[in-house]
Amino acid sequence: MDFNRIKEKLNILADAAKYDVSCSSSGSNRKNKNNGLGDTGNGICHTYTEDGRCVSLLKILLTNHCIFDCAYCVTRKSNDIQRAAFKIQEVVDLTINFYRRNYIEGLFLSSGIFKSADHTMERLIAVAKKLREEENFNGYIHLKSIPGASDELMYEAGLYADRLSVNIEIPTISGLKLLAPDKKHEDFIKPMRKVKDEIIRYKEERKIIKSTAKYAPAGQSTQMIVGATGESDKDIMYSATHFYKNYKMKRVYYSGYVPISTDSRLPSLGSEVPMLRENRLYQTDWLLRFYGFGVNEILDADNPNLDMDIDPKLMWALRNLNHFPVDINKAEPRMLARIPGIGMGSVHKIISGRKYRSLNWEHLKKMGIALNRAKYFIICNSNDWERRDLDAATIKGMILQSQNGKFKNQYNNQLSLFN
Amino acid sequence: MNTSKTLVYDGSFNGFLTAVFVGFEQKLTHANIQKNSQFQSGLFADTETIFTNIDKAQRVWNGVRKKSNSAVKNIYFAFLSEQNTIEALLYHYIQKLMGGTYLGATDFSDTSVLKINQLSHKVGREKHRMEAFVRFQLTKDDVYFANIEPDFDVLPLISKHFRNRYADQQWIIYDVKRKYGIFYDLQTVEVISLDLTDIQTNSIEKSNAFTDEEYEYQDLWNNYFKSTTIKSRINTKLHVQHVPKRYWKYLSEKKEAV
Ligand code: SF4
Numbered sequence: 001m002d003f004n005r006i007k008e009k010l011n012i013l014a015d016a017a018k019y020d021v022s023c024s025s026s027g028s029n030r031k032n033k034n035n036g037l038g039d040t041g042n043g044i045c046h047t048y049t050e051d052g053r054c055v056s057l058l059k060i061l062l063t064n065h066c067i068f069d070c071a072y073c074v075t076r077k078s079n080d081i082q083r084a085a086f087k088i089q090e091v092v093d094l095t096i097n098f099y100r101r102n103y104i105e106g107l108f109l110s111s112g113i114f115k116s117a118d119h120t121m122e123r124l125i126a127v128a129k130k131l132r133e134e135e136n137f138n139g140y141i142h143l144k145s146i147p148g149a150s151d152e153l154m155y156e157a158g159l160y161a162d163r164l165s166v167n168i169e170i171p172t173i174s175g176l177k178l179l180a181p182d183k184k185h186e187d188f189i190k191p192m193r194k195v196k197d198e199i200i201r202y203k204e205e206r207k208i209i210k211s212t213a214k215y216a217p218a219g220q221s222t223q224m225i226v227g228a229t230g231e232s233d234k235d236i237m238y239s240a241t242h243f244y245k246n247y248k249m250k251r252v253y254y255s256g257y258v259p260i261s262t263d264s265r266l267p268s269l270g271s272e273v274p275m276l277r278e279n280r281l282y283q284t285d286w287l288l289r290f291y292g293f294g295v296n297e298i299l300d301a302d303n304p305n306l307d308m309d310i311d312p313k314l315m316w317a318l319r320n321l322n323h324f325p326v327d328i329n330k331a332e333p334r335m336l337a338r339i340p341g342i343g344m345g346s347v348h349k350i351i352s353g354r355k356y357r358s359l360n361w362e363h364l365k366k367m368g369i370a371l372n373r374a375k376y377f378i379i380c381n382s383n384d385w386e387r388r389d390l391d392a393a394t395i396k397g398m399i400l401q402s403q404n405g406k407f408k409n410q411y412n413n414q415l416s417l418f419n
Numbered sequence: 420m421n422t423s424k425t426l427v428y429d430g431s432f433n434g435f436l437t438a439v440f441v442g443f444e445q446k447l448t449h450a451n452i453q454k455n456s457q458f459q460s461g462l463f464a465d466t467e468t469i470f471t472n473i474d475k476a477q478r479v480w481n482g483v484r485k486k487s488n489s490a491v492k493n494i495y496f497a498f499l500s501e502q503n504t505i506e507a508l509l510y511h512y513i514q515k516l517m518g519g520t521y522l523g524a525t526d527f528s529d530t531s532v533l534k535i536n537q538l539s540h541k542v543g544r545e546k547h548r549m550e551a552f553v554r555f556q557l558t559k560d561d562v563y564f565a566n567i568e569p570d571f572d573v574l575p576l577i578s579k580h581f582r583n584r585y586a587d588q589q590w591i592i593y594d595v596k597r598k599y600g601i602f603y604d605l606q607t608v609e610v611i612s613l614d615l616t617d618i619q620t621n622s623i624e625k626s627n628a629f630t631d632e633e634y635e636y637q638d639l640w641n642n643y644f645k646s647t648t649i650k651s652r653i654n655t656k657l658h659v660q661h662v663p664k665r666y667w668k669y670l671s672e673k674k675e676a677v
Contacts, residue, residue: 003635007642014646035586035605044551045661047672050648052657059647097636098643100563100588101555136587258651273651 001093010094012084016064016075017110020167021223021255025056025105025140028162028218036136038099038106040162040218043140046103057108057142058098062086062123066112070180071263072169072228075112079261085114091127092135099139106140106162107131117148117187125153128160140218145195147187154194163218163250164195171239175229178265195220196247219250226281227274228257228266234304237284241295244288254281280306287312290344291337309400314340317377318392328380329358341373372402423449428469430454432498435506436476438469439513443479452506479513486516496539496546499572508534545569546576552666553581553592557633563590564628566669574601578608637671644672 026043045054061075063085069077095107109127113120124143131137143161145154157164166188170176173185195216202215222243224236240252256278259269284306287293291313298312299305307315317324317340326335328350336347349367353359358381365371376395379385390398424447428434435452442450455468484491494509511531548569555563563585567574574594578601581590585603593600593613602611625634667673 001635003639007639010639011642011646014643018647018649032583032586037585037587039584044547046551047644047670048658048661049644050655050658051652052654052661053647054661055644055647058643094639098640100585101557101636101640102553102565102585103640258649275652 001090006090006094009084009086009090010060012082013061013064013086014059016112017059017061017108019074019255019258020059020108020110020144021053021253022142022165022221022251023054023056023059023108024163024218024221024251025142026218027250028140028214030138030140030162030214030217032138034136036138037096038137038139040105040138040140044105046105056105057140058095058104058106059108060086060091060094060110062091062109062111062120062127063114064112065114067115068113068180068182070169070183071261071265072179072225072257074260088123088126088130092130095131095139096135096137099137104139106142108142110144111146113146117146118150118153121146121149121153121157125157125160128157132160142218145191145220147183147191149191151190151194154191155198158195158198158216159213161216163221164191164216165221165223166192167223168239168243169223169225170229171224171231171236172229175231179229192220192222192243192247199248219248221249221251221253222247223253223255225257226254226278232304233277233281233284233306234299234301236281237288237295237299240285241288252285254278254285276308277306280308280312284312287316292334293338310396311340313338314373314396314399318396321392324377325379325385326377328364328378329354339374339377341370341377373399422447423451423465425451425453425466426469427453427455427458427466429471430456431471432495433473433476434469434471435498435509436479437472438506439510440472440475440479441467441469442510443514443517450507450510452510454506482517483513490516493535493539496542496576497535499576500538500542501572502538505538542571542573542576545571546573548666549573549577550580552662552670553577554669554671555590556637557630558628559630561589563588565590565592566595567592568595568665568669572597574599582608641672 023045024043025040028040030038030040032039043056045056047055049055063083064075064081065083065085066073066075066077074081091107091109095104098104099106107127109124111120111124124146128141128143131141140163141161142163142165143157145157145164145166147166149157154164168188170179176183176185198215199219202212205212224240226236236254240254243249243252256274257267258273259267259271262269284295284298287298288295293316298316303319306312310318317338323335323338326339328336333347333351336342336350337344342350346367346369350359350364353363353367357363360381361371361384364374364380376386376390376399422445424442424445426438426441428438438450438452442452480491483494490512494512497505497509508531512535515531549567553565553567555565558564572594574592574597577592581592581601582603587605589602589604591600591602591611591613593615595615599610599612602609662670662673
């Protein structure tokens with residue numbers, strides 16, 4: 001192997017792949033077969049980039065040659081950059097050698113579209129197939145579904161990959177028309193639908209015949225760019241909800257737009273990456289998936305955007321003060337989960353803790369609950385609670401004041417979710 | 420009656436459980452259980468040397484298992500923390516568990532329960548970190564070799580993970596601090612001790628124990644690590660929080676930073 005040449009290619013093709021924020025390697029439990037190489041489990045972050053993101057997969061493009069010209073993408077045809085392409089065997093060797101040294105959980109392979117969608121998809125599949133069949137590799141493989149790829153290829157891809165994803169990138173159809181005129185909305189949807197159908201079909205078959213092979217056991221995911229087309233938070237979260245529901249997405253990722261172009265349709269170079277907004281969207285996503293919230297409770301026509309000062313749960317609570325205060329010792333779990341400052345972990349602690357004794361402030365503090373936020377919304381076994389009839393703006397003001405300093409660095413904390 | 424005694428054991432987990440057995444047999448309210456390597460005889464202390472007995476150890480362990488599954492894990496993990504006086508704390512904890520006054524992991528009225536949970540949690544975190552941060556280097560005799568220097572004695576906890584994952588390659592993970600390692604020879608995992616004169620950290624100097632390609636792959640990995648960073652999002656604080664500096668010297672992607 002010519003290591004210098006490989007190094008050049010790796011630099012180019014890893015650099016181009018880094019804007020895909022997904023790095024999950026969990027959700028699949030492929031076991032090590034016949035004393036071969038690798039397995040998958042909860043997914044391990046083997047290191048973290050200097051911007052604080054988990055590195056668990058070798059994330060590269062097969063090539064950054066592309067026949068399309070999507071304005072938001074560094075790989076676009078009209079961009080004057082160095083181009084490179086890996087050979088199939090080179091990707092296989094890199095993956096195996098990184099894996100054996102415990103650098104990674106597996107491979108995340110994407111690609112620019114060269115020649116045609118099908119031609120590109122075929123090459124991605126060839127890498128995965130080689131890894132599984134020739135190297136007896138049971139680690140994690142995430143393949144990008146190329147928009148417009150045929151059903152037959154999407155079927156084959158799922159036989160080797162743990163996860164498949166198509167990035168929708170632009171949350172609104174009008175935005176897509178503006179920024180990616182070569183691509184049709186339908187091209188994204190088609191492979192997504194095929195994968196969804198196959199996942200369902202395989203699940204059904206597995207119920208009857210246990211030995212049915214796996215089809216994309218870690219499901220599919222997608223990504224949306226945030227802040228490139230002036231879309232609202234409502235646009236983003238409603239379309240995320242649509243994908244969770246109708247395409248059985250495992251995850252939707254939100255990626256703050258990193259300016260890479262002087263194109264006048266896009267935010268100019270040097271404009272700030274909307275990281276706080278991205279964080280708020282992830283928080284909302286969690287509320288929808290794990291906390292029992294409906295998207296219309298958080299965002300609607302009157303409130304199309306999230307509050308940047310406070311997290312979305314607090315925002316909801318302040319708009320719905322009639323549900324509070326909640327009695328910690330009596331309330332149902334679903335209501336506990338709606339109290340600002342109380343995360344799912346704390347909900348479980350409260351439920352098991354209150355079996356033994358009636359909980360007071362001291363207990364709640366020991367459980368690690370953020371009382372500076374929660375105290376306005378709860379009562380517990382104590383005569384000491386917030387009796388003043390405060391309005392939403394006052395509570396918000398007081399909470400912000402108590403957080404000052406501690407949360408000033410919010411902008412830097414990529415994913416500090418509420419606890 | 421309030422009785423107390425010093426029990427000296429060999430440092431192994433089974434030795435510790437045997438000591439617990441002996442303590443219970445003698446109805447000791449407090450057992451000052453100490454490793455023989457650290458033992459200093461007190462002036463007036465009543466001392467007994469414990470000989471590890473697998474049967475006795477098993478009986479204690481089965482008793483614990485019947486009471487609580489989470490306690491099984493907590494006790495073992497906390498034991499591996501090697502904290503000072505951890506044995507006495509665990510003795511108290513097992514006493515409570517057996518006496519039926521244990522209320523589960525959420526019983527924060529008892530500081531020993533809280534402390535053991537915290538320690539177990541810390542050891543668990545270290546286990547995960549080691550599963551992530553081990554960096555194998557390929558030796559000329561075809562063994563993937565890694566050094567680690569964990570805060571706690573986690574080798575027994577990570578062995579299974581590596582055995583399951585790297586079933587088709589020989590590997591050694593060596594704990595430099597505790598001077599022992601585990602070696603997988605394609606059949607089983609064995610405990611070994613090596614005479615390592617020069618410890619293979621990721622130093623810039625190359626060792627000729629490793630293949631030439633080894634350094635090429637480290638270099639590629641280094642490059643990869645660099646090119647995945649998005650410059651406009653750099654966040655050093657978060658980075659160091661995830662990858663604490665004390666682990667850097669064994670991480671090849673941190674070669675230049677050390
Ligand atoms: S098709 Fe994909 S790789 Fe090509 S320009 Fe569009 S987004 Fe970029």
